[in-house]
Amino acid sequence: MKHFLNTDVVSREDLESLLDLSDEFVEVLDRQIPKVPALRGKTVAMLFFEASTRTRLSFERAAKALSADTMSFSPSTSSLSKGESLKDTALTIKAMGADALVVRHQSTGAQWRIADWTGLPVLNAGDGAHQHPTQALLDALTIRQHFGTLDGLRIAIVGDIRHSRVARSDISTFSKLGAEVTLAAPSTLLPVDWEGWPVKVAGSIDDVLDVDVVYLLRIQAERGGASVFPSLPEYVSRFGMTRQRFALLAESAIVMHPGPMNRGVEIAPEVADHPRARILEQVSNGVAVRMAVLFRLLGGEVHDE
Amino acid sequence: MNETLFTNGKIVTPLGPISEDILIKNGAVVEIGTNLKTSGEIVDCGGSLVGPGFVDIHVHFREPGQEWKEDIGSGSAAAAAGGFTAVVTMPNTEPAIDSGYLARFVLDRGREEGLVEVVPAGAVTLRREGEKLAHLDELWAAGVRIFSDDGSPVEDAGLLRRAMEYLAELGGVVAQHPEDRGLTRGGHMHEGSVSSRLGMAGLPAIGEEIMVARDLALVRLTGARYHVQHVSTAGTVELVRKAKAEGLSVTAEATPHHLMLDHREVERMNPDAKMYPPLRRPADVEAVRDGIADGTIDAVATDHAPHAAHEKDVPFEDAPRGIIGLETAAAVVNTAVGMDAVEFFQRMSIGPSQIAGLNSQGRWPEPGGQANLVVFDPNAKWTPDVFASRAENSPFIGRPLKGRVVATMYDGRMTFRDGKVQR
Numbered sequence: 001m002k003h004f005l006n007t008d009v010v011s012r013e014d015l016e017s018l019l020d021l022s023d024e025f026v027e028v029l030d031r032q033i034p035k036v037p038a039l040r041g042k043t044v045a046m047l048f049f050e051a052s053t054r055t056r057l058s059f060e061r062a063a064k065a066l067s068a069d070t071m072s073f074s075p076s077t078s079s080l081s082k083g084e085s086l087k088d089t090a091l092t093i094k095a096m097g098a099d100a101l102v103v104r105h106q107s108t109g110a111q112w113r114i115a116d117w118t119g120l121p122v123l124n125a126g127d128g129a130h131q132h133p134t135q136a137l138l139d140a141l142t143i144r145q146h147f148g149t150l151d152g153l154r155i156a157i158v159g160d161i162r163h164s165r166v167a168r169s170d171i172s173t174f175s176k177l178g179a180e181v182t183l184a185a186p187s188t189l190l191p192v193d194w195e196g197w198p199v200k201v202a203g204s205i206d207d208v209l210d211v212d213v214v215y216l217l218r219i220q221a222e223r224g225g226a227s228v229f230p231s232l233p234e235y236v237s238r239f240g241m242t243r244q245r246f247a248l249l250a251e252s253a254i255v256m257h258p259g260p261m262n263r264g265v266e267i268a269p270e271v272a273d274h275p276r277a278r279i280l281e282q283v284s285n286g287v288a289v290r291m292a293v294l295f296r297l298l299g300g301e302v303h304d305e
Numbered sequence: 306m307n308e309t310l311f312t313n314g315k316i317v318t319p320l321g322p323i324s325e326d327i328l329i330k331n332g333a334v335v336e337i338g339t340n341l342k343t344s345g346e347i348v349d350c351g352g353s354l355v356g357p358g359f360v361d362i363h364v365h366f367r368e369p370g371q372e373w374k375e376d377i378g379s380g381s382a383a384a385a386a387g388g389f390t391a392v393v394t395m396p397n398t399e400p401a402i403d404s405g406y407l408a409r410f411v412l413d414r415g416r417e418e419g420l421v422e423v424v425p426a427g428a429v430t431l432r433r434e435g436e437k438l439a440h441l442d443e444l445w446a447a448g449v450r451i452f453s454d455d456g457s458p459v460e461d462a463g464l465l466r467r468a469m470e471y472l473a474e475l476g477g478v479v480a481q482h483p484e485d486r487g488l489t490r491g492g493h494m495h496e497g498s499v500s501s502r503l504g505m506a507g508l509p510a511i512g513e514e515i516m517v518a519r520d521l522a523l524v525r526l527t528g529a530r531y532h533v534q535h536v537s538t539a540g541t542v543e544l545v546r547k548a549k550a551e552g553l554s555v556t557a558e559a560t561p562h563h564l565m566l567d568h569r570e571v572e573r574m575n576p577d578a579k580m581y582p583p584l585r586r587p588a589d590v591e592a593v594r595d596g597i598a599d600g601t602i603d604a605v606a607t608d609h610a611p612h613a614a615h616e617k618d619v620p621f622e623d624a625p626r627g628i629i630g631l632e633t634a635a636a637v638v639n640t641a642v643g644m645d646a647v648e649f650f651q652r653m654s655i656g657p658s659q660i661a662g663l664n665s666q667g668r669w670p671e672p673g674g675q676a677n678l679v680v681f682d683p684n685a686k687w688t689p690d691v692f693a694s695r696a697e698n699s700p701f702i703g704r705p706l707k708g709r710v711v712a713t714m715y716d717g718r719m720t721f722r723d724g725k726v727q728r
Contacts, residue, residue, distance in 0.1 A: 108621060109621050110620035112574055113620050129505070165504060191502075192507065193497050193498040
């Protein structure tokens with residue numbers, strides 16, 4: 001694996017082996033000194049052209065837990081604001097000695113261009129509304145920890161699927177790992193054309209309350225997701241995970257959310273704080289799966305000191 | 306005495322190609338026949354077709370205002386290399402061509418370069434802002450025959466109605482870039498299965514069709530000559546077909562890329578697959594091809610839209626829209642659409658010339674006519690790599706094509722020969 005850009009092109013075997021490796025790093029992160037020297041001497045650059053807290057910090061933590069050095073970049077304080085092109089920015093950071101680039105960008109496919117320009121391993125930390133592959137891995141890991149497998153599970157993804165890179169990565173990952181995925185959203189928040197996608201589609205959250213996992217998504221106002229339904233209360237009445245709906249879920253079912261959450265919209269505050277909401281486990285697992293991907297791409301070896 | 310003799314070619318006549326020679330003297334065709342002799346230059350056509358020079362009624366030469374992308378000189382060179390002897394430049398320059406002196410500037414610059422007849426289209430509205438009529442009389446007097454706000458649609462139906470009424474009186478053509486922005490705003494590619502997978506906002510087919518349908522209602526009201534620019538969907542082809550059957554004075558053009566490429570090209574997220582209208586579904590490509598083949602679509606027009614390399618060397622969504630097309634047009638059409646030589650030259654030369662009202666272009670070679678000719682080998686195989694255009698934003702680079710321009714003659718002078726533009 002040279003890059004990690006798109007879950008659509010990762011095989012089930014590779015996904016499972018990354019999850020197995022992630023399990024090992026979960027164990028490393030539990031140690032008193034949660035650090036291995038696997039990527040000592042390597043430098044990982046974080047290029048986040050779009051606002052991010054959890055993903056950037058998670059990648060930084062992952063790189064440091066592997067003993068890699070990190071460099072960080074944010075567009076508001078960079079030469080981009082002086083008119084530098086994305087290509088020149090990427091080549092500049094390469095020239096400083098980065099061994100791999102972790103990139104988030106608001107434009108679909110920016111990571112593919114950067115990979116072409118620099119020839120460095122690129123990890124996609126989210127491109128437009130297209131892909132967010134490490135999120136899908138951490139989601140799969142979280143589900144696997146709870147149920148032991150994704151095979152045969154029923155997973156509902158609810159909310160702004162049209163504008164969600166998380167949904168696109170999750171759908172291919174979950175279905176490849178054997179789960180049955182159902183989407184629930186108003187038609188204006190579904191993809192325009194999902195023919196050929198490995199999913200079923202439901203018209204309301206009430207049609208999917210018999211599943212094993214309810215995966216909630218935020219309305220992406222910044223990508224135009226707010227102007228496509230009449231009002232938030234109407235959205236909540238058809239698609240919100242309210243307390244009442246949560247009570248109808250199976251005892252074994254869990255609720256997930258990639259964050260950031262809008263409490264009171266897609267998820268009621270009481271649900272967000274319930275032990276069967278695995279949202280903070282997802283965040284913890286994020287560090288482990290990002291360690292696994294960095295480790296795979298930068299070709300480190302696991303050895304304890 | 307300046308003479309050129311084309312030998313060993315197949316001269317395209319309305320009844321089909323004939324194997325005869327054609328002699329040019331002082332800018333005009335003087336004789337077509339066998340075993341002609343000359344003391345001047347001899348061009349051995351090697352069995353290629355000799356037909357009327359291609360005419361492109363939709364190019365962007367970026368002058369004035371954006372000469373780093375292209376100018377009338379480099380654009381003219383690209384036209385000559387592509388076998389064209391006339392082009393109609395779109396008015397979305399800076400400033401926009403919305404008054405007489407600006408149109409005369411483009412005409413003068415074209416003559417100065419002398420490689421191809423350069424005729425400006427005029428804006429429909431002042432500064433192409435869609436609010437007030439441009440100086441239509443001045444533009445007409447300067448020689449403008451096609452009026453368009455291309456790049457933008459004329460959205461306001463009331464304003465378009467007035468433009469149609471006014472131009473119907475003059476005899477001008479209202480050419481529309483059909484795009485309902487309420488439906489297309491924010492879009493980067495065709496709205497469909499590929500855009501959904503890539504998570505990109507799309508321009509739906511109906512965004513084009515709904516405006517053509519509305520405009521046709523205004524054509525019924527005003528009797529104007531109406532031209533649909535860059536038809537890209539099956540629905541638009543059908544609207545044009547019905548409008549013609551109804552007897553409306555409607556014409557249409559399609560680009561070479563919409564005859565060959567579909568939206569799956571965008572899967573690789575190459576900015577050279579980005580243009581408006583976008584590449585559509587395979588079924589649309591098929592329908593546009595059929596429209597060209599059966600004459601529903603009168604003209605191939607390239608929408609040659611040069612951009613500098615650094616402007617396209619960005620992520621797909623951040624890239625400017627448009628691709629160059631002059632130098633690959635004939636080959637792409639010849640590769641993509643099964644037509645005989647007569648039909649081919651009708652769509653590449655006769656049809657577009659008639660729409661643009663060009664008197665000395667788009668005429669079957671015959672004694673007395675101005676010598677605007679192209680020598681085209683429909684069987685030559687090649688792969689585009691370098692261009693006479695200043696730009697190289699072409700999705701056809703590296704793609705094997707069939708059919709190549711051997712030579713171009715504009716107004717009796719060779720403008721392209723031996724793979725080189727003849728300045």
